[in-house]
Amino acid sequence: MRQDGRSGCPINRAVEALGDHWTLLVLRDIVFGGRRHFRELLNGSQEGIASNILADRLRRLVEDGMLTRDDAGRGRRATYSLTESSIALVPVFAALGSWGRRHRETTEALAVRAELLEVGGPALWADFMDELREQHLGVARPDPGRPSVRERLAAARAEVEARPA
Amino acid sequence: MRQDGRSGCPINRAVEALGDHWTLLVLRDIVFGGRRHFRELLNGSQEGIASNILADRLRRLVEDGMLTRDDAGRGRRATYSLTESSIALVPVFAALGSWGRRHRETTEALAVRAELLEVGGPALWADFMDELREQHLGVARPDPGRPSVRERLAAARAEVEARPA
DNA sequence: TCGAGCGGTTGTGAAGTGCAACCACCATCT
DNA sequence: AGATGGTGGTTGCACTTCACAACCGCTCGA
Numbered sequence: 001m002r003q004d005g006r007s008g009c010p011i012n013r014a015v016e017a018l019g020d021h022w023t024l025l026v027l028r029d030i031v032f033g034g035r036r037h038f039r040e041l042l043n044g045s046q047e048g049i050a051s052n053i054l055a056d057r058l059r060r061l062v063e064d065g066m067l068t069r070d071d072a073g074r075g076r077r078a079t080y081s082l083t084e085s086s087i088a089l090v091p092v093f094a095a096l097g098s099w100g101r102r103h104r105e106t107t108e109a110l111a112v113r114a115e116l117l118e119v120g121g122p123a124l125w126a127d128f129m130d131e132l133r134e135q136h137l138g139v140a141r142p143d144p145g146r147p148s149v150r151e152r153l154a155a156a157r158a159e160v161e162a163r164p165a
Numbered sequence: 166m167r168q169d170g171r172s173g174c175p176i177n178r179a180v181e182a183l184g185d186h187w188t189l190l191v192l193r194d195i196v197f198g199g200r201r202h203f204r205e206l207l208n209g210s211q212e213g214i215a216s217n218i219l220a221d222r223l224r225r226l227v228e229d230g231m232l233t234r235d236d237a238g239r240g241r242r243a244t245y246s247l248t249e250s251s252i253a254l255v256p257v258f259a260a261l262g263s264w265g266r267r268h269r270e271t272t273e274a275l276a277v278r279a280e281l282l283e284v285g286g287p288a289l290w291a292d293f294m295d296e297l298r299e300q301h302l303g304v305a306r307p308d309p310g311r312p313s314v315r316e317r318l319a320a321a322r323a324e325v326e327a328r329p330a
Numbered sequence: 331t332c333g334a335g336c337g338g339t340t341g342t343g344a345a346g347t348g349c350a351a352c353c354a355c356c357a358t359c360t
Numbered sequence: 361a362g363a364t365g366g367t368g369g370t371t372g373c374a375c376t377t378c379a380c381a382a383c384c385g386c387t388c389g390a
Binding site: 006007008009010011012013014015016017018019020021024025028046047048084085088089091092093094095096097098099100101102103104105106107110111114 | 171172173174175176177178179180181182184185186189190193211212213249250253254256257258259260261262263264265266267268269270271272275276279
């Protein structure tokens with residue numbers, strides 16, 4: 001049953017796929033930062049990932065079915081897209097962000113997003129996932145009329161910043 | 166603002182604390198497996214952690230405020246206890262387990278726990294966290310009369326195993 | 331033809347991992 | 361008293377991975 005020396009426990013499988021210093025951060029920048037291209041991920045990262053590490057993680061994520069790569073030819077902008085597996089990580093990001101915000105020292109400005117995801121709850125996560133499906137998989141949202149999560153995040157952020165300290 | 170070359174983003178802070186191959190697995194065995202001692206963690210692990218790695222992770226987790234160590238003297242059983250920070254990881258485990266169960270290949274028997282946590286939802290997580298606070302922090306549960314989560318997990322497990330395939 | 335931007339690759343040294351052997355200490359049994 | 365097994369680790373070594381900087385070929389637009 002063991003495939004690479006470890007077990008079939010769901011938590012272990014998640015750790016095998018995501019448990020290193022960079023994989024989750026790359027996915028975070030794609031999910032929340034909207035980055036789709038190599039240089040965007042390389043230069044836009046708050047944490048300063050090295051190019052070889054980024055290339056390796058992108059390759060592994062494609063291998064593992066968590067990204068697809070649209071090869072536009074050499075010297076052209078290749079586009080990375082989320083898959084259903086990586087879109088399904090939104091609740092994981094929300095849980096990790098909530099925990100990090102409460103139990104680690106964080107930068108206030110960067111912690112707002114985690115707070116908004118926590119306040120919005122599973123309903124907001126579901127809407128955000130629908131929005132990601134539209135952007136990355138070309139699947140139309142169930143209710144395109146309602147405001148996008150990015151808009152709702154912006155509105156909620158304004159509300160948070162306006163509230164009394 | 167950077168402390169070790171990375172950012173103050175809550176997700177990054179969580180990855181810094183938990184993002185390696187073993188830390189979350191050690192905590193999982195303490196949280197869900199009830200293991201409190203070095204040899205229990207060493208021999209009871211499904212994944213077969215090495216003793217030097219386990220010692221290093223336990224030391225780091227104590228440093229990071231995610232475990233406390235009750236030193237009973239040399240040659241005697243030292244006991245590791247969860248802290249509020251590590252008890253607060255229960256929703257993270259639930260999210261990771263749900264994701265791993267749906268999007269990775271898992272062993273059926275080991276996936277049952279993730280399913281139960283998913284079905285039980287935040288209310289079950291909260292009860293489980295109260296139970297962990299009682300066991301590890303000596304804090305009395307708010308409502309000791311209700312059945313423990315371990316009992317409820319066992320009951321739900323029986324229900325799952327009895328349902329039609 | 332030239333420079334800027336594209337997605338990477340290649341070295342190199344440092345750090346982490348995995349395995350087995352080994353250690354001092356303690357409690358118990360004989 | 362001596363032997364045995366359990367406690368929480370430590371040490372040495374080979375191997376792999378990580379991280380940093382420099383570099384590469386390609387394409388597009390001026």
